[in-house]
Amino acid sequence: MITEFIKQVGKTLPLPESDLVDFLSKFKTIHLKKGEYFITEGQLKKELGLIVKGCMFCYYNKDGEQVIDEFSLENEFITDYFSYLTNSPAEKNVKCIEDTELLVLSFEILKSEYSNNSNYEKIGRIMAEGLFINWHNKAKSLMLDDAESRYLKLISKRPDLLQRIPQYLIASYLNVKPETLSRIRKKIASK
Amino acid sequence: MITEFIKQVGKTLPLPESDLVDFLSKFKTIHLKKGEYFITEGQLKKELGLIVKGCMFCYYNKDGEQVIDEFSLENEFITDYFSYLTNSPAEKNVKCIEDTELLVLSFEILKSEYSNNSNYEKIGRIMAEGLFINWHNKAKSLMLDDAESRYLKLISKRPDLLQRIPQYLIASYLNVKPETLSRIRKKIASK
DNA sequence: GAGACTCCTTGACATAGATCAAGAAACTAT
DNA sequence: ATAGTTTCTTGATCTATGTCAAGGAGTCTC
Structure with missing residues (x-):
C-alpha cells in the first residue's frame, strides 16, 4: 500500500527513496467529497496536493462556462503551479469528480524545509519539467x-x-x- | 555591451553575477544568416541557444504547412527543450527571421560542468519554469x-x-x- | 522603370464546430 | 420499480475561420 504508493510517486518524482519518504512525511491528509473544491478561482492557495485515492479536474471559467484543462487521478500532483510561480491568485478551479483522499503540503513549508538543500531545486525542476511537458503537449495538440x-x-x-x-x-x-x-x-x- | 547583455540575461536566469558570467563563458558564438536554421525537425540537437542579436521563430509542420509556436528575440534562450527532456528527435524547426548572432552550449557540457553543483538544478528549474509559464499561457489562450x-x-x-x-x-x-x-x-x- | 518577387487585402464560397431544441437513455433516490 | 435528475444523442441552423482566387502594394534586381 504505502510502498506501492511511494513507488508510483517515485515515477513522477525520481528522488532516492529515503528522500521521497521524508518528503511525503511532510504532507497532511485531507478528505474531499465529490463536488467539493480543492482550489477556487481568486484564492491565493499555496498548497501542493497529491492524490491518494480519487479523481479531480481543473477548469477555467469562460463567461461562466467550464473549460477543463486537466484531470488528475491517483498518485498525481495537483496544484495551480502557475499561480504559485507568479504569486498571483488562482485562475483555475480544482474540483473533485469522486470522493478524494488528498495529501497536501504548503509551498511555504516546502520552501523552508528545503531551501538549504539541493533537493528543493530538484523537486522544483522536476515539477516544472513535468508541467512544461503537459502544457506543451496540450498547446501543440490545440495548434x-x-x-x-x-x-x-x-x-x-x-x-x-x-x-x-x-x-x-x-x-x-x-x-x-x-x-x-x-x-x-x-x-x-x-x- | 557585455554588461548590459548579462544584465538582461540575468532577468531570465537570476543567478549571482559571477555564476552567470561563468555560465555564459561556456557558450560559443555562432552566426546564422536570415533564413538559416538552428534546429530542424528530426535532428537530435542537444544545444541551448541564447540570442545576442537577431530574431528567430520556431514552427511545427502540419501537412507541410508552418505553424509557429514562438518568436525569440535578443537575450532570449532558444532550444527544443521538449526534445531534450524526452531525449527524442526535434519536432520543431528553429529558423532565423534576421541575420542572427547566437551563443550556443551543448546540454552535455552543461550537465558535466554542473552536475555536482546545485546551480545545475537551479538552471534547470528556472528554464523549465519559464517554459511552463510560456506554454501554459499559450494553451490557455488557445482554450x-x-x-x-x-x-x-x-x-x-x-x-x-x-x-x-x-x-x-x-x-x-x-x-x-x-x-x-x-x-x-x-x-x-x-x- | 519593368519585371519579378513577396506580402497584404478583399470577395465568394466551404467547413468544422457551436448553438438551440427535443427526446432518449442512464443514473439516483425513495 | 417509479419518478426525478442528469447525461447523451440527434436534427436544424448559425458562425468563426478556412480556402480559393484575384488584384494591389511594396521591394529588389537588372
Whole structure:
C-alpha cells in the first residue's frame, strides 16, 4: 500500500527513496467529497496536493462556462503551479469528480524545509519539467490537431479516463461541446 | 555591451553575477544568416541557444504547412527543450527571421560542468519554469480566447514583434490564416 | 522603370464546430 | 420499480475561420 504508493510517486518524482519518504512525511491528509473544491478561482492557495485515492479536474471559467484543462487521478500532483510561480491568485478551479483522499503540503513549508538543500531545486525542476511537458503537449495538440484527432489521442493515451469521467467533461477537456464529442464518437464508431 | 547583455540575461536566469558570467563563458558564438536554421525537425540537437542579436521563430509542420509556436528575440534562450527532456528527435524547426548572432552550449557540457553543483538544478528549474509559464499561457489562450482576442493580447504584450515580423508569420503564431488576420485588423481599425 | 518577387487585402464560397431544441437513455433516490 | 435528475444523442441552423482566387502594394534586381 504505502510502498506501492511511494513507488508510483517515485515515477513522477525520481528522488532516492529515503528522500521521497521524508518528503511525503511532510504532507497532511485531507478528505474531499465529490463536488467539493480543492482550489477556487481568486484564492491565493499555496498548497501542493497529491492524490491518494480519487479523481479531480481543473477548469477555467469562460463567461461562466467550464473549460477543463486537466484531470488528475491517483498518485498525481495537483496544484495551480502557475499561480504559485507568479504569486498571483488562482485562475483555475480544482474540483473533485469522486470522493478524494488528498495529501497536501504548503509551498511555504516546502520552501523552508528545503531551501538549504539541493533537493528543493530538484523537486522544483522536476515539477516544472513535468508541467512544461503537459502544457506543451496540450498547446501543440490545440495548434495542430482537429477535435477528432484530439479525441483519438486521448483514447489511446489515457483510456482510463473514459471509464471514470462523464463524457461532457471529456468534451470540455478536448475543447469542444458535448454535442460535438457525441458526433465524433458516432462517426468513429461507424468506421 | 557585455554588461548590459548579462544584465538582461540575468532577468531570465537570476543567478549571482559571477555564476552567470561563468555560465555564459561556456557558450560559443555562432552566426546564422536570415533564413538559416538552428534546429530542424528530426535532428537530435542537444544545444541551448541564447540570442545576442537577431530574431528567430520556431514552427511545427502540419501537412507541410508552418505553424509557429514562438518568436525569440535578443537575450532570449532558444532550444527544443521538449526534445531534450524526452531525449527524442526535434519536432520543431528553429529558423532565423534576421541575420542572427547566437551563443550556443551543448546540454552535455552543461550537465558535466554542473552536475555536482546545485546551480545545475537551479538552471534547470528556472528554464523549465519559464517554459511552463510560456506554454501554459499559450494553451490557455488557445482554450479560452478567439482569434481577435489573441491578436489584441499580442499587440499589448509584445508590440515589438509587430515591428519586426511579417504579418503572415504573426498570423501563424496566432494560429490563424493570413487572410483572417488581415480581416481582424481591418475590423479593429474600423472601431 | 519593368519585371519579378513577396506580402497584404478583399470577395465568394466551404467547413468544422457551436448553438438551440427535443427526446432518449442512464443514473439516483425513495 | 417509479419518478426525478442528469447525461447523451440527434436534427436544424448559425458562425468563426478556412480556402480559393484575384488584384494591389511594396521591394529588389537588372
